[in-house]
Amino acid sequence: xxxxxxxxxxxxxxxxxxxxxxxxxxxxxxxxxxxxxxxxxxxxxxxxxxxxxxxxxxxxxxxxxxxxxxxxxxxxxxxxxxxxxxxxxxxxxxxxxxxxxxxxxxxxxxxxxxxxxxxxxxxxxxxxxxxxxxxxxxxxxxxxxxxxxxxxxxxxxxxxxxxxxxxxxxxxxxxx
Amino acid sequence: xxxxxxxxxxxxxxxxxxxxxxxxxxxxxxxxxxxxxxxxxxxxxxxxxxxxxxxxxxxxxxxxxxxxxxxxxxxxxxxxxxxxxxxxxxxxxxxxxxxxxxxxxxxxxxxxxxxxxxxxxxxxxxxxxxxxxxxxxxxxxxxxxxxxxxxxxxxxxxxxxxxxxxxxxxxxxxxxxxxxxxxxxxxxxxxxxxxxxxxxxxxxxxxxxxxxx
Numbered sequence: 371x372x373x374x375x376x377x378x379x380x381x382x383x384x385x386x387x388x389x390x391x392x393x394x395x396x397x398x399x400x401x402x403x404x405x406x407x408x409x410x411x412x413x414x415x416x417x418x419x420x421x422x423x424x425x426x427x428x429x430x431x432x433x434x435x436x437x438x439x440x441x442x443x444x445x446x447x448x449x450x451x452x453x454x455x456x457x458x459x460x461x462x463x464x465x466x467x468x469x470x471x472x473x474x475x476x477x478x479x480x481x482x483x484x485x486x487x488x489x490x491x492x493x494x495x496x497x498x499x500x501x502x503x504x505x506x507x508x509x510x511x512x513x514x515x516x517x518x519x520x521x522x523x524x525x526x527x528x529x530x531x532x533x534x535x536x537x538x539x540x541x542x543x544x545x546x
Numbered sequence: 547x548x549x550x551x552x553x554x555x556x557x558x559x560x561x562x563x564x565x566x567x568x569x570x571x572x573x574x575x576x577x578x579x580x581x582x583x584x585x586x587x588x589x590x591x592x593x594x595x596x597x598x599x600x601x602x603x604x605x606x607x608x609x610x611x612x613x614x615x616x617x618x619x620x621x622x623x624x625x626x627x628x629x630x631x632x633x634x635x636x637x638x639x640x641x642x643x644x645x646x647x648x649x650x651x652x653x654x655x656x657x658x659x660x661x662x663x664x665x666x667x668x669x670x671x672x673x674x675x676x677x678x679x680x681x682x683x684x685x686x687x688x689x690x691x692x693x694x695x696x697x698x699x700x701x702x703x704x705x706x707x708x709x710x711x712x713x714x715x716x717x718x719x720x721x722x723x724x725x726x727x728x729x730x731x732x733x734x735x736x737x738x739x740x741x742x743x744x745x746x747x748x749x750x751x752x753x754x755x756x757x758x759x
Contacts (some may be wrong), residue, residue, distance in 0.1 A: 390605055391605025412603060458758065482711035488715065489712040527736070
């Protein structure tokens with residue numbers, strides 16, 4: 371029960387930050403996909419930089435454990451590309467779709483959310499067949515970048531954060 | 547001479563401090579409110595809570611800090627798409643009874659209210675609170691960008707949004723995550739599948755958007 375309340379409270383914080391960051395706006399997401407407005411990547415990348423440092427720091431004394439998703443080309447790449455087409459048609463992603471409903475965007479509720487429910491139900495119906503034929507093609511499991519590159523996690527964090535922050539400064543410098 | 551462990555700790559601390567410092571510089575140069583002119587003029591008259599938009603870096607850092615607490619307090623990650631599948635399963639159970647539970651997907655992901663489902667409900671509530679506080683809340687069915695390019699037909703917008711949602715639902719479950727679960731929670735853990743997934747989301751999304759709009 372306590373965890374359900376925590377989930378709700380954390381969701382409220384998440385929804386508040388998404389809406390206030392501007393990424394629940396249809397035009398902001400379409401602006402990103404048309405490469406005119408970089409708000410979505412600014413929000414995502416600053417969340418990733420902040421989260422990464424915190425999670426790997428909390429991991430040193432063993433306060434958190436990682437939740438790695440396993441991947442394969444059949445699952446990650448094919449699913450990711452289908453997601454991308456839907457992302458552009460709808461102009462929201464699953465999290466910002468929920469946020470858009472909260473701010474009064476009824477296309478998100480009557481179009482997007484109903485579509486998401488239908489889509490996930492279709493996926494559940496296709497799951498057995500996909501599992502047998504597609505999802506395990508080119509499987510690489512729960513690999514992390516440090517494992518892939520055979521270096522220490524903090525080396526990856528240092529280089530990755532430097533590159534991401536450089537990219538964000540370039541965006542600002544270019545006036546985007 | 548530093549021992550191996552304290553050398554490691556100081557390197558981790560340095561990377562952390564430098565990353566945060568750079569983000570703070572970004573926020574400081576851009577300002578707390580987003581730089582869109584019609585937004586800042588509104589922002590001057592009200593408090594932080596009344597600003598229509600915050601800097602994307604403030605929102606992003608906030609989401610990053612929130613992710614620490616999801617790991618620390620709930621041993622869980624920010625993510626949204628799985629809970630739509632949970633909801634779909636709950637609806638199917640109402641319509642077709644308990645045999646829905648025989649489907650492999652619902653056996654592996656039981657359609658029951660849990661932490662992630664409450665998180666999704668919370669997103670709706672949180673966005674509502676944010677929009678109400680800043681006066682940004684308004685009922686709308688055809689977004690202005692859509693209207694300027696495609697037209698004002700409500701039916702067309704809802705149909706295309708439904709189709710987009712359908713593909714988003716299939717794709718997010720197919721890839722086992724969305725822009726939150728893979729794009730933020732997975733990438734911040736340095737997971738390869740998440741970095742690959744988020745690249746595919748944007749390749750598919752940017753490609754489709756450039757072709758259609």
